Amino acid sequence: MNIVILDTTEERPARTWLLVALAGLFSSFLLSAPRVIAATADLMDTTRCDGKSGDAVATAEVESRLRWSSLIDANDMRVLTIKGTVELHGIAHSETQKTLADRLASDTYGVVGVNNQLDVVDWAPITDIGRAHLKSRAAERQVDQVKSDPWITGSVKSMLASSRGIGRCDIDVKTLAGVVSLRGMVASSAARDLAVEFTTNTLGVRLVEADELVVH
Structure with a gap:
């Protein structure tokens, strides 16, 4: 009885190459999957939960959020949105206001980027006319802090609903x-x-009770 032993030495490189190729494809899939998921999450992150979208909606939301904030004097600020990128123009009366305006815009649904071109003008006026104008603006701002309960409720609801965070x-x-x-x-x-934070900083809000706002 003759026993024939087949020499498979020549087949081993081919098998090895095949295994390496399959392992490479599998690794590529694993590495690419998180990026696909992340991209999908980012896409969902720019879509409001109430279904509204578009540059006009983003502009209106950012303008409203700036006006509703008790920490920002938005009278001299202008908002423009182009393909999801918000441009902020005009005057901020402190670096803090400029930074907060940027933060509110960035947090708004539909906004993919912010180009903050606000100029900071925070020096005290030196003329009588300038001081009178500043005093008048301060008085107007004080009056603006007084809001009705329905106005506060509506503003806070919209402020929270437009927040991507x-x-x-x-x-x-x-x-x-x-x-x-x-x-x-x-x-x-x-x-x-x-x-x-956003509720506390809304015009007219005296106090925030959030014991029933829970993390789930």
Whole structure:
């Protein structure tokens, strides 16, 4: 009985190459999958939960958020949105206001970038006319701080719903004598902190109660 032993030495390189190729393809898939998921997440992140979209919507939302903020004098600010990029023009009365305007714009749904061209003009006027104008503006700003409860509720709801960092349209808002109560669920502690911060800094808000705004 003859036993024939087949020499497969020549086949080994081919098999090795095939295994290496398959391993490479599998690794490429694993490496590319997170990027695809991340890209999808980014796309979803620019879509408002109420379905609104477009440059005009983004412009209106940013303008409103600037006007509603008690920390910003937005009378001299102008907003323009081109293909998702917001341009801020005009005057900020401090570096803090300029930074906050940038932050509010960046946090708004539909905004993919911010070009902050605000000029900071924070020097004190030296003429009587300049001082009178500043005093008048300060008085107008003080009056603007007084808002009705329905106005506060509507503004806070819109402020929260347009925030990409909060990511919820269904936070319940109630206002009584300037005290705002927030109720609902958010995805993280950071989102909760942001909701409380934006509400606190809305015109007319005296106090924020957020015990019923929970992280889920």
